[in-house]
Amino acid sequence: MPDDARAPDGIGAPVRRKEDFRFLTGQGHYTDDINRPGQTHAYLLRSPHAHATLGAIDTSRAMAAPGVVAIFTGADLAAAGVGGLPCGWLITDKHGKPMVEPPHPVLAQGKVRHVGDPVAVVIAETRDAAKDAAELIEVAYGVLPAAVEATDAVKPGAAQLFDEAPANTCYEWEIGDKAAVDAAFAKAKLVAKLDLINNRLVANPMEPRAAIGEYDKGSGDYTLYTTSQNPHVIRLLMGAFVLHLPEHKLRVVAPDVGGGFGSKIYHYAEEAIVTWAAAKVKRPVKWTSDRSEAFISDAQGRDHASHAELAMDENGRFLALRVDTVANMGAYLSTFAPAIPTILYATLLAGTYTTPAIHAAVRAVFTNTVPVDAYRGAGRPEATYLLERLVDVAARVAKLDPAEIRRRNFIATDAYPYQTPVALQYDSGDYFKTLEMALKTADRDGFEARRAEAATRGKLRGMGIATYIEACGIAPSAVAGALGARAGLYEAAEVRVHPTGSVTLFTGTHSHGQGHETTMAQLVASGLGVSVDQVEVVHGDTSKIPFGMGTYGSRSLAVGGSAVMKAIDKVVAKGRKIAAHLLEAAEADVEFADGTFRVSGTDRTKSFAEIAFTAYVPHNYPIETVEPGLDETAFYDPKNFTYPSGAHVAEIEIDRETGVVEVVKFTAADDFGRIINPMIVEGQVHGGLAQGIGQALYEAAIYDKDGQLLTGSFMDYTMPRAANLPMFDVATNVTLCTHNPLGVKGCGEAGAIGSPAAIMNAVHDALSPLGDIRVDMPATALKLWQIIQSHSPAQAAE
Amino acid sequence: MSAPISMTVNGRKVTANVEPRTLLVQFLRDQLGLTGTHVGCDTSQCGACLVHLDGKSVKSCTMIVAQADGAEIMTIEGLSTGELHPMQAAFKEHHGLQCGFCTPGMVMSAVDLVKQNPEPTEHEIRDWLEGNICRCTGYHNIVKAVEAGAKAMGGSHAG
Numbered sequence: 023m024p025d026d027a028r029a030p031d032g033i034g035a036p037v038r039r040k041e042d043f044r045f046l047t048g049q050g051h052y053t054d055d056i057n058r059p060g061q062t063h064a065y066l067l068r069s070p071h072a073h074a075t076l077g078a079i080d081t082s083r084a085m086a087a088p089g090v091v092a093i094f095t096g097a098d099l100a101a102a103g104v105g106g107l108p109c110g111w112l113i114t115d116k117h118g119k120p121m122v123e124p125p126h127p128v129l130a131q132g133k134v135r136h137v138g139d140p141v142a143v144v145i146a147e148t149r150d151a152a153k154d155a156a157e158l159i160e161v162a163y164g165v166l167p168a169a170v171e172a173t174d175a176v177k178p179g180a181a182q183l184f185d186e187a188p189a190n191t192c193y194e195w196e197i198g199d200k201a202a203v204d205a206a207f208a209k210a211k212l213v214a215k216l217d218l219i220n221n222r223l224v225a226n227p228m229e230p231r232a233a234i235g236e237y238d239k240g241s242g243d244y245t246l247y248t249t250s251q252n253p254h255v256i257r258l259l260m261g262a263f264v265l266h267l268p269e270h271k272l273r274v275v276a277p278d279v280g281g282g283f284g285s286k287i288y289h290y291a292e293e294a295i296v297t298w299a300a301a302k303v304k305r306p307v308k309w310t311s312d313r314s315e316a317f318i319s320d321a322q323g324r325d326h327a328s329h330a331e332l333a334m335d336e337n338g339r340f341l342a343l344r345v346d347t348v349a350n351m352g353a354y355l356s357t358f359a360p361a362i363p364t365i366l367y368a369t370l371l372a373g374t375y376t377t378p379a380i381h382a383a384v385r386a387v388f389t390n391t392v393p394v395d396a397y398r399g400a401g402r403p404e405a406t407y408l409l410e411r412l413v414d415v416a417a418r419v420a421k422l423d424p425a426e427i428r429r430r431n432f433i434a435t436d437a438y439p440y441q442t443p444v445a446l447q448y449d450s451g452d453y454f455k456t457l458e459m460a461l462k463t464a465d466r467d468g469f470e471a472r473r474a475e476a477a478t479r480g481k482l483r484g485m486g487i488a489t490y491i492e493a494c495g496i497a498p499s500a501v502a503g504a505l506g507a508r509a510g511l512y513e514a515a516e517v518r519v520h521p522t523g524s525v526t527l528f529t530g531t532h533s534h535g536q537g538h539e540t541t542m543a544q545l546v547a548s549g550l551g552v553s554v555d556q557v558e559v560v561h562g563d564t565s566k567i568p569f570g571m572g573t574y575g576s577r578s579l580a581v582g583g584s585a586v587m588k589a590i591d592k593v594v595a596k597g598r599k600i601a602a603h604l605l606e607a608a609e610a611d612v613e614f615a616d617g618t619f620r621v622s623g624t625d626r627t628k629s630f631a632e633i634a635f636t637a638y639v640p641h642n643y644p645i646e647t648v649e650p651g652l653d654e655t656a657f658y659d660p661k662n663f664t665y666p667s668g669a670h671v672a673e674i675e676i677d678r679e680t681g682v683v684e685v686v687k688f689t690a691a692d693d694f695g696r697i698i699n700p701m702i703v704e705g706q707v708h709g710g711l712a713q714g715i716g717q718a719l720y721e722a723a724i725y726d727k728d729g730q731l732l733t734g735s736f737m738d739y740t741m742p743r744a745a746n747l748p749m750f751d752v753a754t755n756v757t758l759c760t761h762n763p764l765g766v767k768g769c770g771e772a773g774a775i776g777s778p779a780a781i782m783n784a785v786h787d788a789l790s791p792l793g794d795i796r797v798d799m800p801a802t803a804l805k806l807w808q809i810i811q812s813h814s815p816a817q818a819a820e
Numbered sequence: 821m822s823a824p825i826s827m828t829v830n831g832r833k834v835t836a837n838v839e840p841r842t843l844l845v846q847f848l849r850d851q852l853g854l855t856g857t858h859v860g861c862d863t864s865q866c867g868a869c870l871v872h873l874d875g876k877s878v879k880s881c882t883m884i885v886a887q888a889d890g891a892e893i894m895t896i897e898g899l900s901t902g903e904l905h906p907m908q909a910a911f912k913e914h915h916g917l918q919c920g921f922c923t924p925g926m927v928m929s930a931v932d933l934v935k936q937n938p939e940p941t942e943h944e945i946r947d948w949l950e951g952n953i954c955r956c957t958g959y960h961n962i963v964k965a966v967e968a969g970a971k972a973m974g975g976s977h978a979g
Contacts, residue, residue, distance in 0.1 A: 038915075046920075052858070228956075280858070314862055314863075535920070702915065705957060709956045712955075741953050742958075749942070749963070
């Protein structure tokens with residue numbers, strides 16, 4: 023479908039967002055803004071220990087506290103037959119056996135396994151009353167040693183979380199041709215090696231999670247309001263596996279949601295607790311997380327320790343890649359956790375390169391830390407960081423310019439579809455052009471002069487390049503199923519045309535900052551020739567939407583938008599039949615463009631609004647062959663993943679006196695396929711870059727040896743602030759996706775995928791005058807200052 | 821155990837009896853139903869709860885409501901009537917918001933900045949917003965929006 027340059031609000035136009043008015047005037051409806059008549063408030067008592075046996079829980083004093091309505095523990099839920107939280111992805115290990123999948127009780131039973139593991143819920147008239155009463159609950163903990171770092175947890179003698187998981191191992195998995203890789207290394211002229219940590223992060227959407235459960239005594243219907251990226255998935259998981267409620271008696275609503283970044287994909291204990299408890303206390307039950315609580319209960323991200331080796335010939339051409347990764351799962355398997363360091367990580371290790379042989383071994387490990395799952399990029403940032411740091415090391419080994427070694431190994435522009443040695447088949451891309459765009463925008467030619475000038479000011483200036491590939495548009499259901507997914511990953515949309523020609527679009531995807539109410543409306547505007555003001559986009563309510571798998575993995579436009587296009591096609595096809603009848607023409611002779619049905623080659627026309635009206639007032643109508651009404655639903659299952667790609671260039675300065683890094687300039691050149699709303703796309707890139715730069719320079723979830731989270735608030739966990747970031751230079755190259763109707767690839771995660779490696783390559787470039795230094799993320803001022811001190815001439819002389 | 825308080829909120833006089841430990845933000849959200857003011861943290865860091873007290877920005881999660889007794893409070897709901905305030909309009913025009921959760925605090929903070937410094941530089945804007953965290957935008961478009969909003973407010977000190 024071509025860019026609709028004539029329509030001011032169609033595809034390709036930077037339409038200002040429809041949703042902004044309510045957010046700007048304080049009229050948004052986030053979950054915590056909702057209050058139900060007669061509601062009670064829940065507060066969760068959580069384990070203060072990372073690992074302990076759970077003995078008697080004495081709630082008698084708490085029950086007597088003012089305002090307390092009820093208190094429930096794990097034993098109450100078990101007695102009521104409440105199931106554990108399910109995992110949505112099964113990984114089969116390298117021996118063909120299923121991963122170890124221990125139970126994940128909604129409230130702890132027998133043991134607690136991380137600080138924050140919920141132990142009891144107090145329901146009271148007010149939140150403060152519930153909180154006060156929780157302090158009166160006495161729990162007999164038998165504190166056990168904790169396993170915290172994944173690399174330590176697999177060692178003999180480490181604390182064991184689950185009897186069924188020896189060496190705390192969930193699975194050992196591998197991909198690729200090990201023999202071919204070994205053979206290539208045996209004949210390699212040059213080898214680059216690297217050990218690196220991908221630091222654990224906390225997603226920290228600004229809206230903390232919240233949930234309200236409600237039970238209708240008359241109908242037996244349950245409603246859950248929750249901060250979710252995918253309400254249908256929550257209904258499916260909670261209904262089928264936890265509370266054993268059929269879908270038609272369970273409504274899940276995700277209203278305005280204040281950011282997610284992955285952390286609001288998963289089915290969490292609190293959702294099940296408030297829904298179940300609402301029926302028990304026969305009143306609505308509301309829970310809202312504190313930020314401190316979010317730090318110890320929202321699924322966290324990343325946390326890999328890897329060793330990687332790259333074999334090259336004498337010209338720096340990549341022959342083989344060998345990767346060994348230990349991935350920390352945390353204390354339990356979160357909804358999609360097992361898929362992240364496997365399907366979404368190791369399959370991306372070809373990157374943008376022609377490396378002919380790749381082998382990756384991944385060991386997933388339980389530890390006494392908060393569960394780890396997808397966080398913006400989910401596996402792909404980890405793959406990109408490893409590969410692009412390794413390529414920079416390889417450039418040094420091969421004595422090649424970092425841009426040149428990349429060009430030398432890029433997949434050729436005419437090589438698509440390109441089959442990688444790690445399962446994926448890329449459909450389109452042009453990595454050469456994207457890299458050149460980035461280098462030109464970043465003024466790489468002028469860099470050495472800027473570096474020299476910075477040196478006169480006592481600054482170490484560096485430039486870093488990273489390219490990336492993503493697998494987005496998740497996912498072809500058959501492929502996902504073969505890889506262990508326990509659900510389909512299609513998307514649904516319903517286009518409901520009203521009698522006067524305005525449209526309500528129901529989408530199974532969910533917007534929590536992405537601006538779908540505008541972007542999706544632009545698809546309808548272009549497809550049906552109506553203005554975006556005539557289109558209302560509805561999402562986030564299982565009672566309204568046919569079905570949906572939600573928003574993550576940069577899938578909303580590639581999969582959800584494709585479903586919208588299919589539904590639009592059905593509307594047009596039906597409209598054409600109605601128009602043919604009214605125009606007394608053959609259906610094949612009626613064309614549709616810009617909101618008008620026309621008999622080809624004539625001036626006989628009917629507007630879209632006239633056809634809509636006729637569909638609902640079918641006085642003169644082909645009633646024998648066409649049903650009244652104009653309301654079409656479509657499901658779309660993608661044919662392949664989409665493959666956004668790009669090149670990021672970071673330019674930084676390190677202050678020799680303080681170790682502080684300033685990001686002087688950051689350039690992102692990305693290929694997202696067709697752009698529907700360039701303003702929104704740029705905003706998505708900016709936000710992703712901020713999170714990637716945050717990972718590289720500031721953010722880390724740090725646990726002490728006892729499993730206490732040391733960075734458990736915004737006082738300790740360094741969220742990037744306005745003064746930490748520069749203005750970004752963003753450019754887009756467009757190669758169309760070849761297998762979806764819009765040619766779109768997805769843009770939501772790219773910024774967080776390319777930028778950590780670009781920043782860290784720049785940091786290493788800046789430090790290069792001091793020697794061959796290796797520093798892990800986050801490259802904090804303290805770390806860099808210590809490095810600079812230990813490599814200063816005075817120190818060296820000692 | 822409750823104490824009487826009275827204040828003016830968005831031009832309207834309100835009186836109430838509150839538990840002494842009630843925070844200003846709880847009072848605004850739970851008792852007055854002004855849910856545009858958000859709670860994003862519990863350590864006075866994020867600024868989602870920022871409102872104006874006697875014309876100056878304060879974090880309403882960090883004040884006991886009794887401290888606001890007799891004060892004039894303005895929340896995001898009171899910034900404009902009908903049409904968007906120039907700062908709100910600038911945030912929309914420059915895509916200075918995504919999920920919208922930090923937005924009310926950002927806008928209220930920016931309006932206070934411009935009242936104190938009608939022509940802030942990029943550096944001054946970034947410095948001023950130290951107490952407002954946004955996880956979505958990377959601040960790029962927020963900075964552009966505040967620059968444009970300041971121009972649009974044009975020394976009228978509107979707000």
